[in-house]
Amino acid sequence: MTKVLMKGNEAIGAAAIQAGCKYFFGYPITPQSELPEYMSRELPKVGGVFLQAESEVAAINMVYGAAGAGARVMTSSSSPGMALKQEGISYIAGAELPCLLVNIMRGGPGLGSIQPSQTDYFQATRGGGNGDYRMVVFAPADVQELVDLIIEGFDIADQYKNPVMVLGDGMIGQMMEPVEFKTPVKRELAEKDWATVGTGGNRKPNIINSLYIAAEDLEAHNIKLQAKYKKMRENESRVESYNIEDADVVIAAYGTTSRIAKTAIAKLEKEGYKVGLIRPITLWPYPFDEFKKINPNCKGILTVEMNNGQMIDDVKIAVEGKFPVSFYGRTGGMVPTPDAIIEHVKKIYGGDR
Amino acid sequence: MTIVFEKTNGLTDVQTHYCPGCTHGIVHRLVGEVLVELGVLDKAIGVAPVGCSVFAYNYFNCDMQQAAHGRAPAVATGIKRVHPDNFVFTYQGDGDLASIGTAEIVHAAHRGEKISTIFINNAIYGMTGGQMAPTTLIGQKATTAPLGRTEEHSGRPIKVSEMLATIHGAAFVERVAVNNPANIRKAKKAIKECFQIQLEGKGFGIVEVLSTCPTNWGLTAPEAMKWLEENMMPYYPLGNYRRPEEVE
Ligand SMILES: Cc1ncc(C[n+]2csc(CCOP(=O)(O)OP(=O)(O)O)c2C)c(N)n1
Ligand code: SF4
Numbered sequence: 001m002t003k004v005l006m007k008g009n010e011a012i013g014a015a016a017i018q019a020g021c022k023y024f025f026g027y028p029i030t031p032q033s034e035l036p037e038y039m040s041r042e043l044p045k046v047g048g049v050f051l052q053a054e055s056e057v058a059a060i061n062m063v064y065g066a067a068g069a070g071a072r073v074m075t076s077s078s079s080p081g082m083a084l085k086q087e088g089i090s091y092i093a094g095a096e097l098p099c100l101l102v103n104i105m106r107g108g109p110g111l112g113s114i115q116p117s118q119t120d121y122f123q124a125t126r127g128g129g130n131g132d133y134r135m136v137v138f139a140p141a142d143v144q145e146l147v148d149l150i151i152e153g154f155d156i157a158d159q160y161k162n163p164v165m166v167l168g169d170g171m172i173g174q175m176m177e178p179v180e181f182k183t184p185v186k187r188e189l190a191e192k193d194w195a196t197v198g199t200g201g202n203r204k205p206n207i208i209n210s211l212y213i214a215a216e217d218l219e220a221h222n223i224k225l226q227a228k229y230k231k232m233r234e235n236e237s238r239v240e241s242y243n244i245e246d247a248d249v250v251i252a253a254y255g256t257t258s259r260i261a262k263t264a265i266a267k268l269e270k271e272g273y274k275v276g277l278i279r280p281i282t283l284w285p286y287p288f289d290e291f292k293k294i295n296p297n298c299k300g301i302l303t304v305e306m307n308n309g310q311m312i313d314d315v316k317i318a319v320e321g322k323f324p325v326s327f328y329g330r331t332g333g334m335v336p337t338p339d340a341i342i343e344h345v346k347k348i349y350g351g352d353r
Numbered sequence: 354m355t356i357v358f359e360k361t362n363g364l365t366d367v368q369t370h371y372c373p374g375c376t377h378g379i380v381h382r383l384v385g386e387v388l389v390e391l392g393v394l395d396k397a398i399g400v401a402p403v404g405c406s407v408f409a410y411n412y413f414n415c416d417m418q419q420a421a422h423g424r425a426p427a428v429a430t431g432i433k434r435v436h437p438d439n440f441v442f443t444y445q446g447d448g449d450l451a452s453i454g455t456a457e458i459v460h461a462a463h464r465g466e467k468i469s470t471i472f473i474n475n476a477i478y479g480m481t482g483g484q485m486a487p488t489t490l491i492g493q494k495a496t497t498a499p500l501g502r503t504e505e506h507s508g509r510p511i512k513v514s515e516m517l518a519t520i521h522g523a524a525f526v527e528r529v530a531v532n533n534p535a536n537i538r539k540a541k542k543a544i545k546e547c548f549q550i551q552l553e554g555k556g557f558g559i560v561e562v563l564s565t566c567p568t569n570w571g572l573t574a575p576e577a578m579k580w581l582e583e584n585m586m587p588y589y590p591l592g593n594y595r596r597p598e599e600v601e
Contacts, residue, residue: 051434058424061420062434064418064420198415206417
């Protein structure tokens with residue numbers, strides 16, 4: 001297959017359509033608006049429907065309806081819009097419906113800015129909406145990975161009957177890179193015999209619901225959900241790591257910041273430093289086990305994010321106090337530079353390399 | 354033996370949880386009957402609200418989805434866009450539709466979404482214990498308006514049918530009541546006409562039903578009917594507010 005040059009946001013749309021997504025409900029917000037624009041152009045060509053909702057709240061509830069009706073459906077937004085979608089995401093998780101969510105993050109809190117950020121890590125991995133739910137959260141680092149994960153994300157959503165989120169930032173949404181649309185590995189998926197499509201007069205009504213008014217019933221539902229999340233934890237965690245068995249310092253970074261970290265590591269190696277990288281591809285389930293492979297004599301872990309320190313909590317859980325964990329982050333749309341990362345790594349080295 | 358009265362197949366055999374004298378049950382029956390009479394039960398997909406009728410998904414004998422508070426029209430939109438040939442309806446209370454979900458109902462109507470809405474106006478929040486609704490009448494007491502609603506503090510009660518009738522995409526808007534057998538028959542006729550509008554692909558349809566909540570009004574069932582007639586009907590006039598003929 002040949003490679004084509006595509007903008008991240010448009011590549012998401014192309015990948016979704018290749019994955020068989022026929023329905024998109026959304027509301028404009030920078031820096032992800034090229035995606036709904038792309039879908040409004042391209043979905044009708046494949047017999048699908050793009051609908052611009054009156055709000056993010058309505059859009060996510062349209063997704064709920066369409067997912068319940070058995071469709072492959074997605075929505076996208078950026079941070080403040082994603083905040084509004086949390087109500088619906090909780091209902092979708094509660095009713096066990098599959099759908100794909102894309103958050104191209106920008107700075108906050110509040111209206112913040114339109115520049116790239118990673119400030120919604122907590123919102124994405126800790127629930128965001130009410131209740132005890134989880135979803136697979138992917139953090140692609142380049143447009144090719146974005147495409148691959150979008151395509152697989154729909155299958156994962158269907159397999160677990162759960163929302164899947166792709167968490168990018170303004171940088172990855174806006175940048176252009178060559179991508180190849182490979183034939184994806186298809187998962188074995190059950191029929192959607194639970195969907196509301198009309199009984200046709202030959203079965204009992206299907207009900208899509210997240211209400212369990214009796215305490216025992218709701219607890220039973222939650223036990224079932226947690227068993228599902230356990231399976232996701234066991235089977236869906238993904239990570240890329242580099243040189244961690246050998247490293248004196250390990251950088252933990254995801255998405256855009258992981259690319260900057262790679263540049264810093266390459267420079268440091270030239271100077272004789274041994275620096276490894278752990279790049280979680282899934283932010284949930286978090287690849288905790290990977291941290292067990294780190295060189296026991298490692299001097300410390302540096303977490304780099306475009307926020308004030310969110311993933312650092314997971315890194316601390318992962319290292320179980322074995323290594324000191326420090327943090328370097330920029331906010332407001334400022335992007336960490338390789339040189340600043342290098343400075344932080346050298347500080348951990350403390351002069352002795 | 355001739356059968357003179359029978360349970361409609363439009364409803365399941367599940368016993369409803371509504372309070373004695375509550376008219377939710379009457380409206381359920383009407384909707385169930387109409388679904389059967391129009392022959393759409395097998396292809397119907399209903400959306401239940403948050404409110405006393407949240408369990409409507411257990412009562413209607415068709416595929417159902419339960420929606421977040423106020424979001425039923427958005428959920429129904431998602432369903433209808435996926436299955437344009439199915440019959441899609443929402444059943445919503447006045448807290449659900451006229452308060453938290455105002456944007457969703459206005460925009461579903463505005464898009465001319467080919468769905469039908471049954472809107473239960475009982476002038477109060479039932480499920481949460483009788484708080485003030487946007488439809489609560491001036492002077493009417495509610496747990497969050499202990500001295501009675503005043504215009505100065507909360508504005509006048511919102512007239513949903515009149516408001517939606519100004520929207521081009523709303524092809525059918527009618528207000529009915531279920532306070533006596535004659536009005537119940539009229540209500541059924543309106544529901545049928547409303548549902549037919551969707552089947553003919555003409556746009557959005559809504560039937561507002563003036564209903565009782567004896568429990569939270571603090572009245573007996575007969576007193577509640579009387580209160581509805583004397584207080585709600587003058588402020589919320591019955592009648593058709595929009596028909597397809599008026600939709601140019
Ligand atoms: C987001 C949200 N806010 C508030 C509630 C609490 N709540 C449940 S039912 C209800 C009022 C429903 O009143 P109405 O729609 O008039 O229906 P009725 O019970 O009168 O039939 C409220 C406020 C909720 N479930 N979800
Ligand atoms: S609380 Fe009111 S609306 Fe709810 S079931 Fe009872 S009477 Fe009906």
